[in-house]
């Protein structure tokens with residue numbers, strides 16, 4: 533490692549403000565990425581512009597308002613805080629050789645290309661792109677590879693840029709999740725079921741070769757094994773689907789409603805596809821799905837936060853950084 537190394541922590545991105553206009557702008561860019569929605573452009577354009585963008589932003593802006601903080605969107609606030617902590621830890625341990633840590637987002641402000649350009653102008657010449665997606669999917673990490681290829685294409689003297697593809701089964705990632713669940717159990721007691729709710733993707737993507745589902749199942753199994761759980765005590769599900777096509781099953785909301793109706797009394801939910809708490813965890817899982825479970829007959833529902841800027845997350849990422857530049 534040398535002092536001209538830099539790490540770009542990459543997250544999905546988020547609207548600039550919690551209003552319909554900002555959400556529309558964000559969704560227009562995000563949902564137009566062919567990695568995210570694989571429907572042919574000629575078919576997708578009228579659906580996006582005629583059905584989704586005129587109506588969805590108002591409803592989603594409401595959801596964002598319910599989680600917004602004085603500093604902005606939780607996804608951005610916590611990602612930046614994590615970068616600061618990682619920088620402090622690496623600077624403490626590596627001194628002058630520590631790499632510079634910054635954040636970038638696939639959609640919205642602070643793009644990966646802009647960060648590479650800004651770091652290059654400051655003299656940094658070796659880059660690690662570190663997408664904060666533990667499990668690889670073409671819909672998320674694949675799109676970071678596309679942006680990496682764009683950067684390469686636009687340079688004559690190509691910069692040294694490496695990417696970390698995934699970390700779904702790394703022992704330090706699994707240990708971080710295990711510690712977080714155990715700490716939750718110590719503080720709040722243990723529920724009847726532990727649910728691993730991952731962000732969904734269309735079933736078709738998996739049929740065409742996306743390894744995301746297999747990596748999610750691996751993460752969950754490794755954590756459950758480390759906790760010594762029996763198969764009846766835990767389950768995997770998939771949340772946040774969009775549109776009418778079939779997505780990965782079982783669906784989190786349907787499963788929770790079914791459990792409530794079947795007299796499952798209490799559930800702990802953790803979302804290991806998300807490194808950082810965001811709309812999909814803080815609103816959909818912590819509020820919407822809690823209400824659903826309780827209304828269906830469940831008695832207690834606990835959401836276990838993402839690793840966020842915890843020591844376990846900083847430890848995991850600093851290990852990845854040190855290995856990448858070794």
Ligand SMILES: C=CC1=C(C)c2cc3[nH]c(cc4nc(cc5[nH]c(cc1n2)c(C)c5CCC(=O)O)C(CCC(=O)O)=C4C)c(C)c3C=C
Nearest residue numbers: 544545546547568592607669671731733774805810811812
């Ligand atoms: C067509 C759709 C989508 C796919 C495929 C998809 C995959 C996917 N997304 C994440 C992580 C996040 N998604 C977030 C929000 C979000 N996701 C979609 C659609 C797809 N995601 C939408 C439309 C939205 C916006 C909110 C909404 O309109 O419902 C976020 C949170 C952003 C925030 O600002 O807080 C994250 C993070 C993963 C990991 C993933 C596949 C593996």
Ligand SMILES: [Fe+2]
Nearest residue numbers: 544731772812
């Ligand atoms: Fe998403």
Ligand SMILES: [Fe+2]
Nearest residue numbers: 772811812816
């Ligand atoms: Fe959602």
